[in-house]
Amino acid sequence: MSDSSRDSLAGAGWESQKPGSYQELMPERVVNLSWLNPATLWKARNGPLASLFGDPTGRDRQRWVAGQVERGAAGADLAVERDDPDTFSFLLLGDTGEGDDPQYAVVPGLLKAGEGTRYAVLCSDVLYPVGSANEYGTKFFRPYRDYDAPIYPIPGNHDWYDGLTGFMRVFCRAPALPPAPRPRALGPSWWRTLLWARPDTPDDARLDEDRRMRSAPAQAASLPGPYWAMDSGPVRIIGIDTGLLGGIDREQGEWLRRVSRGPRPKILVTGSPIYVDGEHHPCAIEGGGTVDEIVRDPAHHYVAAIGGDIHNYQHYPVDVDGRRIEYVVSGGGGAFMHATHTIPRVAVGGVTEDAFRCYPMRGDSLAFYSRLYGRRLRLRRLFDLTPDEAAAALAERLGVEPTRVTGAPVTARTRFVAGLLGAPPRPHRKRRMRLPVRRVLTRLLSPGSATYSPPFFKSFLRLDVSPAAIRVRCFAATGLREHELDPPVEDDFTIALPGGA
Secondary structure (H helix, E strand, O other): OOOOOOOOHHHHOOOOOOEOOHHHHOOOOOOOOOOOOHHHHHHOOHHHHHHHHOOOHHHHHHHHHHHHHHOOOOOOOOEEOOOOOOOEEEEEEOOOEOOOHHHHHHHHHHHHHOOOOOOEEEEOOOEOOOOOHHHHHHHHHOOOOOOOOOEEEEOOOHHHOOOOHHHHHHHHOOOOOOOOOOOOOOOHHHHHHHHOOOOOOOOHHHHHHHHHHHOOHHHOOOOOOOOEEEEEOOEEEEEOOOOOOOOEOHHHHHHHHHHOOOOOOEEEEEOOOOEEOOEEOOOEEOOOOEHHHHHHOHHHOEEEEEEOOOOOEEEEEEEEOOEEEEEEEEOOOOOOOOOOOOOOOOEEOOEEOOOOEEEOOHHHHHHHHHHHHHHHOOOHHHHOOOHHHHHHHHHHHHOOOOOOOOOOOOOHHHHHHHHHOOOOOOOOOOOOOOOOOOHHHHHHHHHHHOOOOOOOOEEEEEEEEOOOEEEEEEEEEOOEHHHHHOOOEEEEEEEEOOOOO
């Protein structure tokens, strides 16, 4: 088995190695998505508009679901029908579709580690920047054309930037929604409608051509709607749609409570992770209550909640009244990398630093961003930190031992760069000037951090299910040939199922 990033620099992908073969999978011409381009930000304006003038997601989601039920494409429980044995495996990845090198670099290792899996679940943001149906060819069908099993996605906020039109046409074959009633003049809804980005009109001929890349009978999949429940072997997988702003409407909340009943062990898949970056985000339900209250209710038998949206891997094993629920972030499927070095020393939900896992490790994240800022600001001699220097600086600031052995000293320069790039402050030290590498970086500067040469620090999950337990492994995708042939395992844990032998 290949070394992981926790074992060596080579395992992280820092040492010079042979590049992978992923570029052979890519189309001849690729337009790299730039989140620093004002035109891209203008296309994705619906999220900020929803924050300012009200979020229409809940209303539109209800219209999509009602249309599916009325035309007989979905039942009341929005069930995905499957017939899986008690012992089987599946893949899970999130935040995939920018259509560039980092997305395609995930594919060879995913095919290797995914051998024998019965399907894949895609959690959050199938497509960037706005989920247009006319971009699914190079950002969904082509990358996964050799994965010979169904793929079941849930939408993320970027899939809602076109009103979910592309997602519903591709995965549910739903016709476009009729226009909503005109809002009252000069009210918040009127201003939102005035500025709102309209969805692209799907080119059905082009879409039919794209579908041929995943047209084998073994790849066939159909979704009842933007959220769904699937009984698979001994478990029930429930996918929810958290829309533009990370909440769910009253109707979906009632559905979630209904399909969560019963003794079958359950895994929640969500576009908005519940534990992320050392914080708890329980996910509000319109009208009262939260998604996490449903997950924690012992009568519902949830064993895990896995979310996308943040583009890295994080794992929080939370004790809930004597039961352990695994809260996971799995958003490293191909889009730009969100920093992990800004995550403070973990102390949330009873989870401490010793039990927390993330990928990339904080030191590798800091080294990545130090090189990015050094290049962008043309100050490489000041900013560039080696992975060992970055790991040592983060270990000092967090008060922990480095995960990967390093002999690098912590100097005034490494302390300065670590603090400036958003690393948590050292114990009992005040936070001084730093570049905006927390909230602003997450919203704007991280999207501009995409690079097109390894290491990429992408990831995906393989879950091996039996009546007694679920083994969960996080595999890395660096873009290097060695790791395509033998993907490194960055985390490996087992969930005991209630009533399992």
